[in-house]
Amino acid sequence: MGASNSNGTGPYGPLTAEPRTSSAAGPGGTVRPPGAEVVIGSVSKTFRRRGRRTVALSGVDLTVGSGEFVCLLGASGCGKSTLLRIVAGALDLDEGTVTVDGRPVSGPSPDRGLLFQSPMLFPWLTTRKNILFGPKAQRSRGLHERDDPELEAEAGAILETVGLQQFGDAFPHELSGGMRHRAAFARALMTRPSLLLMDEPFGALDAITRLRMHEFLLNIWQQYRMTIIFVTHDIEESVLLADRVAVMGGKPPTITEVLDIPLSRPRDAEDVDTEAFLTSKRRIRSALAL
Amino acid sequence: MSPVRLARTVNHDLVASEQFDLAAHRAAVRRSRARRIGIGAAGLILILLLWQAASAILRDSVILPSVTQTARTFVHYLHHPYPTQSKSLGVDLAISLRRILIGFAIGTALGVAIGAAMSASRFTRQLIDPVIEVIRPLPPLAFIPLFIVWFGIGELPKEVLIVFGIVPIMVVATVAALDEVPDDLRLCARTLGASRRYALLHVQIPAALPGIVTGMRFAMAGAWTSIVAAEIIAATSGVGYLISQAGDYLNTSLVFAGIITIAIAGLILDACLRGLLLVVDPSRRS
Numbered sequence: 001m002g003a004s005n006s007n008g009t010g011p012y013g014p015l016t017a018e019p020r021t022s023s024a025a026g027p028g029g030t031v032r033p034p035g036a037e038v039v040i041g042s043v044s045k046t047f048r049r050r051g052r053r054t055v056a057l058s059g060v061d062l063t064v065g066s067g068e069f070v071c072l073l074g075a076s077g078c079g080k081s082t083l084l085r086i087v088a089g090a091l092d093l094d095e096g097t098v099t100v101d102g103r104p105v106s107g108p109s110p111d112r113g114l115l116f117q118s119p120m121l122f123p124w125l126t127t128r129k130n131i132l133f134g135p136k137a138q139r140s141r142g143l144h145e146r147d148d149p150e151l152e153a154e155a156g157a158i159l160e161t162v163g164l165q166q167f168g169d170a171f172p173h174e175l176s177g178g179m180r181h182r183a184a185f186a187r188a189l190m191t192r193p194s195l196l197l198m199d200e201p202f203g204a205l206d207a208i209t210r211l212r213m214h215e216f217l218l219n220i221w222q223q224y225r226m227t228i229i230f231v232t233h234d235i236e237e238s239v240l241l242a243d244r245v246a247v248m249g250g251k252p253p254t255i256t257e258v259l260d261i262p263l264s265r266p267r268d269a270e271d272v273d274t275e276a277f278l279t280s281k282r283r284i285r286s287a288l289a290l
Numbered sequence: 291m292s293p294v295r296l297a298r299t300v301n302h303d304l305v306a307s308e309q310f311d312l313a314a315h316r317a318a319v320r321r322s323r324a325r326r327i328g329i330g331a332a333g334l335i336l337i338l339l340l341w342q343a344a345s346a347i348l349r350d351s352v353i354l355p356s357v358t359q360t361a362r363t364f365v366h367y368l369h370h371p372y373p374t375q376s377k378s379l380g381v382d383l384a385i386s387l388r389r390i391l392i393g394f395a396i397g398t399a400l401g402v403a404i405g406a407a408m409s410a411s412r413f414t415r416q417l418i419d420p421v422i423e424v425i426r427p428l429p430p431l432a433f434i435p436l437f438i439v440w441f442g443i444g445e446l447p448k449e450v451l452i453v454f455g456i457v458p459i460m461v462v463a464t465v466a467a468l469d470e471v472p473d474d475l476r477l478c479a480r481t482l483g484a485s486r487r488y489a490l491l492h493v494q495i496p497a498a499l500p501g502i503v504t505g506m507r508f509a510m511a512g513a514w515t516s517i518v519a520a521e522i523i524a525a526t527s528g529v530g531y532l533i534s535q536a537g538d539y540l541n542t543s544l545v546f547a548g549i550i551t552i553a554i555a556g557l558i559l560d561a562c563l564r565g566l567l568l569v570v571d572p573s574r575r576s
Contacts, residue, residue, distance in 0.1 A: 088477075088481060089481075090477050090480075090481075107480075108477065108480040108481040109481070109483075110481065110482055110483035112481065113481060113482075114477070114478065114481040116474055116478070118474075120472075120474055120475055120478040122475075122493065122496070122497070123497075123571070123572065123573055124496050124497075124499075124570060124571065124572060133479070133482055133484075133492075134482035134483050134484075135483075137479065137482055137483045137484035137485070137488050137489075137492070138482075138483035138484075140485070140488055141483070141485050141488070143483060166312065167312060169312070170312050171572040171573065171575075172573075173572070173573035174312065174315065174316075187482065188482070191482055191483055
């Protein structure tokens with residue numbers, strides 16, 4: 001918070017060559033925080049259940065820069081979701097440290113938005129009320145004093161950003177799969193997170209909707225420039241989306257390699273056919289020892 | 291940051307691919323519901339026609355009075371007292387309803403409270419679960435003599451009987467409903483900035499309400515079974531008592547009128563609960 005607009009580069013620092021259009025500006029012209037810097041240092045986690053110990057993570061190090069898009073890639077059970085949940089504050093770590101913008105993580109926070117494989121919308125609330133849930137919950141704790149008209153205006157702008165302006169009064173069951181995911185996005189964006197944590201968010205979608213969601217996500221990220229940590233087991237998805245891909249695996253599980261993806265931005269579905277894209281995929285496959 | 295080629299805007303191509311008209315969708319849902327209600331009503335009318343035809347063939351109003359005769363009896367005794375018990379059908383209905391509503395309110399509140407306590411703590415669950423599992427399969431009617439010995443023959447034993455029948459149903463429904471709320475839904479609320487208390491009140495409880503209200507519908511059906519049986523066995527008022535009196539005097543059309551009274555009252559109470567279900571679970575509106 002508190003980023004100044006006086007230098008004319010917007011609240012996210014100097015961004016891109018393209019000026020953001022009115023629809024691409026932060027909804028309502030609100031000031032959004034720049035992407036958070038995440039530092040994960042020697043994190044280990046062991047689950048104990050019925051006397052059995054399972055090492056989920058061992059000595060994980062990773063630094064994610066402000067506004068960077070990093071994918072955690074690996075097979076099931078490699079600890080990528082565990083790591084994401086530790087950063088989200090939903091799981092305690094056994095050893096090591098996780099700091100976001102220099103502050104150690106303790107418990108969930110609206111600064112760190114979390115998106116799941118299922119959109120997790122509240123089925124008894126309309127899209128608009130789902131989106132307003134976060135700000136209202138925070139207001140009840142005295143975290144801000146924005147009044148209803150101001151929140152409604154921001155919700156309206158965000159609905160437009162995600163292309164759901166006509167569906168504010170629809171209930172989640174009345175939306176299509178892709179629309180539900182966009183609504184979940186909108187809800188997370190309302191709390192102005194500086195970090196978005198995404199746990200295989202498009203894993204349950206059909207292939208075509210998924211391609212659309214990739215484009216949607218890249219657009220949103222292009223506009224807001226929050227930091228994103230994105231968990232996936234899909235190599236192509238990770239190359240299309242990420243600045244860097246952290247490959248996870250091994251016994252005990254850890255990050256085995258971090259690869260740069262040297263593709264230009266913005267990217268879209270057509271990039272998957274390029275030589276550079278295929279080279280990146282090959283490098284990841286060999287890092288996964290496939 | 292690499293130079294940018296302008297990305298296609300988010301809104302238009304996404305929405306164009308998934309355009310549908312919400313108002314038209316809802317109108318279609320309403321039409322299909324009207325159709326469903328129409329077909330259902332036709333089914334009921336068909337049964338009444340078969341009944342009327344059967345009574346015309348049998349020509350014995352003690353075995354099977356006609357629909358019209360039953361309707362006349364129903365309307366007459368709604369206001370006029372039945373000779374052997376000096377109360378009208380309307381008064382008896384009010385008495386039965388009062389017993390049901392008191393028992394239902396207390397039983398539901400107790401059941402939800404116990405269920406919530408069981409869902410919240412493993413100790414309470416392990417402590418209470420066997421008790422509920424032992425009580426649940428018992429027919430409440432077996433306890434009528436016991437409750438008469440304990441609580442006399444007034445209103446209290448009937449209300450206790452209803453509570454006794456409802457509590458296990460509501461406990462099981464509440465525990466299941468609360469258990470089924472995904473942990474991630476609560477986590478989601480917390481990452482959106484909700485305190486634990488806010489997440490409980492605004493997410494966990496609303497998410498469990500459809501299951502709890504569905505449990506209330508089962509409990510209400512059980513309450514009618516209990517009260518009518520109790521009134522037939524041990525009461526001097528209520529629709530159940532009137533039915534047994536009418537049966538004793540071979541006034542079959544009044545027996546039918548009593549049964550239909552229970553059916554209508556039961557339908558209306560269930561309709562109220564279904565209405566409540568639609569409020570707490572919008573996805574059932576379609």
